[in-house]
Amino acid sequence: MSYTYPLPELKTYGISEKTGFLPEEVPLTRLPSYFDSWENTAAVLPALLLTKRIREVIDKFDILDVSKLENEREYRRAYSILGYLGHAYIWGVDEPINKLPIQIAEPWIKVSEHLRIPPIATYAGLCLWNWQELFPVEHYANDEGFLDNLKTITTFTGSIDESWFYLVSVYFEYKVAPCIRIGLDAIRGARNDQPEKVIECLEALAEKIDYLGSLFMKMEEMCDPHVFYFRLRPYLAGWKNMKGVGLEDGVYYGREDKPRTYCGGSNAQSSSIQMLDLFLNVEHHATGESNKEGGNPFMSEMRKYMPGPHADFLEHLSKVNVIRDYVMKNASKNDELVLAYDACVAMLKAFRDKHIRLVTRYIVIQARKESDLGSASVQKSTLRAGLAKGGKDKVLRGTGGTALLPFLKQCRDETGNTAAGSWGKRILSVQEKGEAEASKRVRRN
Numbered sequence: 001m002s003y004t005y006p007l008p009e010l011k012t013y014g015i016s017e018k019t020g021f022l023p024e025e026v027p028l029t030r031l032p033s034y035f036d037s038w039e040n041t042a043a044v045l046p047a048l049l050l051t052k053r054i055r056e057v058i059d060k061f062d063i064l065d066v067s068k069l070e071n072e073r074e075y076r077r078a079y080s081i082l083g084y085l086g087h088a089y090i091w092g093v094d095e096p097i098n099k100l101p102i103q104i105a106e107p108w109i110k111v112s113e114h115l116r117i118p119p120i121a122t123y124a125g126l127c128l129w130n131w132q133e134l135f136p137v138e139h140y141a142n143d144e145g146f147l148d149n150l151k152t153i154t155t156f157t158g159s160i161d162e163s164w165f166y167l168v169s170v171y172f173e174y175k176v177a178p179c180i181r182i183g184l185d186a187i188r189g190a191r192n193d194q195p196e197k198v199i200e201c202l203e204a205l206a207e208k209i210d211y212l213g214s215l216f217m218k219m220e221e222m223c224d225p226h227v228f229y230f231r232l233r234p235y236l237a238g239w240k241n242m243k244g245v246g247l248e249d250g251v252y253y254g255r256e257d258k259p260r261t262y263c264g265g266s267n268a269q270s271s272s273i274q275m276l277d278l279f280l281n282v283e284h285h286a287t288g289e290s291n292k293e294g295g296n297p298f299m300s301e302m303r304k305y306m307p308g309p310h311a312d313f314l315e316h317l318s319k320v321n322v323i324r325d326y327v328m329k330n331a332s333k334n335d336e337l338v339l340a341y342d343a344c345v346a347m348l349k350a351f352r353d354k355h356i357r358l359v360t361r362y363i364v365i366q367a368r369k370e371s372d373l374g375s376a377s378v379q380k381s382t383l384r385a386g387l388a389k390g391g392k393d394k395v396l397r398g399t400g401g402t403a404l405l406p407f408l409k410q411c412r413d414e415t416g417n418t419a420a421g422s423w424g425k426r427i428l429s430v431q432e433k434g435e436a437e438a439s440k441r442v443r444r445n
Helices: 033-043 045-050 054-058 072-091 102-115 123-128 160-191 195-216 225-236 271-279 297-303 308-317 323-329 335-373 376-385 404-416 422-444
Strands: 131-133 150-152
Touching (some): 033 045, 045 054, 054 072, 123 160, 131 160, 150 160, 160 323, 195 335, 271 297, 271 335, 297 308
16 A cells, blocks of 8 residues: 555546446447347347357357457447357256357457456456446436436346346446545545545445445345345356356357366456445455455456456556555544544445345345255256355355355455544444344344
8 A cells, every 4th residue: 555656546547436346427328230140139038048059159159359349348238148149048048058158258268358257147247348328418417316217138037026136236336426426535545644534534434335225125125035136146147166057167159179167247247346345445355265365366366257447447446545554553542533444344344244134034034945956857947057055065155156155154254344534433333242143133034
């Protein structure tokens, strides 16, 4: 961390003060006619998955020349659509297949190299670049006006539940935007030794994070846990840690003779989440190794799944995030500064508690139902789409490949451990025990 390294300029990294990590210009909804084979297939993707015809359709594609893509909006649309087609091809018939045809593999790799993001369905392709407005609106009248005017461009299932799952994340990213400027202003205030400015920014940031946690719970309004777990989540899986469902070594891309292994789409690929951690200097470690030296390799790896410029922004931010350092240096003489910082930490920890509650309801409880049912139909549908519970080790894993609950709980606990004051640490410790009991009650019910 440095007090002299220049603060990042948002435009340099393709970030907007208005929309944050979302593109300020609405994503393209359809590529030029040259790419009609992709677009026409994506338009009927739910039907092709239902009838298990997706592979035979894609196998008949011509190999398209992606040099005909003319701008970033077209590259992003191509990346998003190839993610849907690629995952549908791997997981969309009775058994997963470990090879992508060259018609998908070659353009996907080239588009991904341009965008500096792996050829896999990522948070960016599923959410950041996969939304459109119902009606053109210049200004939104209230907080929810933006969400009420959204629809998805492409889905696997065609369901309201899937669309809502993506759109809540889009709305989350939209509402994170003010946090970017507030956080940078707090860093600037710390550099200039302006405690009142830092306190003002931290108080505002705490309120924003609290709101983001409430926003995240909107997922429950229109996304049914059963539909998510059994119908959507399978298609989000990548080709890493998937030996238990037939992908022993990963997936071969076109003519390549070595398989690639990639994590599937994950909220950990949201630049916003890691940005908030960086603002508050929250450190994460490898699962099961809390408080040891070194960072969390999974969190570091997830930056590779973000759009290149966004990952560059986080790297830049890691060199200038001096807020906690400033708070600790002034802790003995400024209780209000410590309290404002610890309020931010508490709100971020509460956000992670809410995330765990959603994961418990949408994944843990559904996995238990799957196990209790034990029916051939449920097991087959799960296997067909690649939903894995860790294979032989029976560990419930996220689509990113991590051991799900241990990872999330450790991230939450490490957030609470960042508190600067003894009172904050004590309160967060009590809160942690209460949330643990609440999670147990949810699982029992």
